Amino acid sequence: MAELAFSVTAGTVEAETGGHVADYFALLKPRVMFLVVFTALVGLVAAPGSMHPVLAIASLLCIAVGAGASGALNMWYDADIDAAMARTAARPVPSGRVTPEEARSFGAVLALGSVICLGLMANWLAAALLALTIGFYVFVYTMWLKRTTPQNIVIGGAAGAVPPMIGWAAATGGLSLEPFVLFLIIFIWTPPHFWALALLRTRDYAKAGVPMLPVVAGPDATRLQILIYSLILAPLGMVPAVIGLGGMLYTVVASVLGSLFVVMASDCYREREGEAADRAAKNLFAYSVLYLFLLFAVLLVEQGFGIDGGALPSLWAL
Amino acid sequence: MQDAEKERKRRQRMRSVAIAWILGALVVLFFIVTIVRLGGQVAVRPL
Numbered sequence: 001m002a003e004l005a006f007s008v009t010a011g012t013v014e015a016e017t018g019g020h021v022a023d024y025f026a027l028l029k030p031r032v033m034f035l036v037v038f039t040a041l042v043g044l045v046a047a048p049g050s051m052h053p054v055l056a057i058a059s060l061l062c063i064a065v066g067a068g069a070s071g072a073l074n075m076w077y078d079a080d081i082d083a084a085m086a087r088t089a090a091r092p093v094p095s096g097r098v099t100p101e102e103a104r105s106f107g108a109v110l111a112l113g114s115v116i117c118l119g120l121m122a123n124w125l126a127a128a129l130l131a132l133t134i135g136f137y138v139f140v141y142t143m144w145l146k147r148t149t150p151q152n153i154v155i156g157g158a159a160g161a162v163p164p165m166i167g168w169a170a171a172t173g174g175l176s177l178e179p180f181v182l183f184l185i186i187f188i189w190t191p192p193h194f195w196a197l198a199l200l201r202t203r204d205y206a207k208a209g210v211p212m213l214p215v216v217a218g219p220d221a222t223r224l225q226i227l228i229y230s231l232i233l234a235p236l237g238m239v240p241a242v243i244g245l246g247g248m249l250y251t252v253v254a255s256v257l258g259s260l261f262v263v264m265a266s267d268c269y270r271e272r273e274g275e276a277a278d279r280a281a282k283n284l285f286a287y288s289v290l291y292l293f294l295l296f297a298v299l300l301v302e303q304g305f306g307i308d309g310g311a312l313p314s315l316w317a318l
Numbered sequence: 319m320q321d322a323e324k325e326r327k328r329r330q331r332m333r334s335v336a337i338a339w340i341l342g343a344l345v346v347l348f349f350i351v352t353i354v355r356l357g358g359q360v361a362v363r364p365l
Contacts, residue, residue, distance in 0.1 A: 061347075
């Protein structure tokens, strides 16, 4: 039996008894899945035209399962790295509750199933984008970039940025500038988000041999990169308002949130020693999650409920 | 050892029940999606 042959860690009793249902759920990285589904929902709702609610929910379910499949395949391949890091050592595979083979099969079946179901329930463009996202995350990010370059999460971040495009494609059967702008926002948001975390876990990443930017280039260079990306992100967050995707409410919220992001990134850049440095990085990491959530929540409110707080000034039309 | 065997069976049963529920939910989902995609007028068509 595969369970009995398992020997990644000392958790042999766990391996012999097999994992709990909750362990398989944990393989799906539920927190990441939530953000993926949420951004896909915004893409779906912001798209022109209407989609039957049942098909919309089914499509989001497929996207969620596809994202979960990526997580399971990532946990299968990265079991050695996860075991070396305190943050991830308790995950189902490194702790021995699920075997790597089970995680791989579980992820592969879910990946295939989610893509086929999305193709049948929505359309094949959305399914192709989902397949591309899973493939990019697993083969390009997990298997290649993560272990070889400090630009791993910059390029790999593209995988996490595609869900709004999948949602848009599911609703319309096509793509346009608007979902691409949403993609760009998440793409530029990803590096400062992960580098803030990496600043706090530098030793862990170094121990596991993952060439994250703070490990390779040092914390100061990372802080500078975080600041540069936040200076690009703040104005980029306003673009949906310029192209008519966001209304007045979005304009106000995006400008406030973007300014706060730059302020927190500046704090992180200035504070370089001791507890103050850790606190600044921790605050930035927590705020970055809130930033993306609120930015997309406002779009959802405006597009989903038709609340846009009034038309934008004609300045945008010039 | 007996406890481990008992626990293994219990977990296996829980996994089987979860799979059964998921398969059941998928059947219901596919049925509903099929009805939605066919449209409400599917029964009213020229023969």
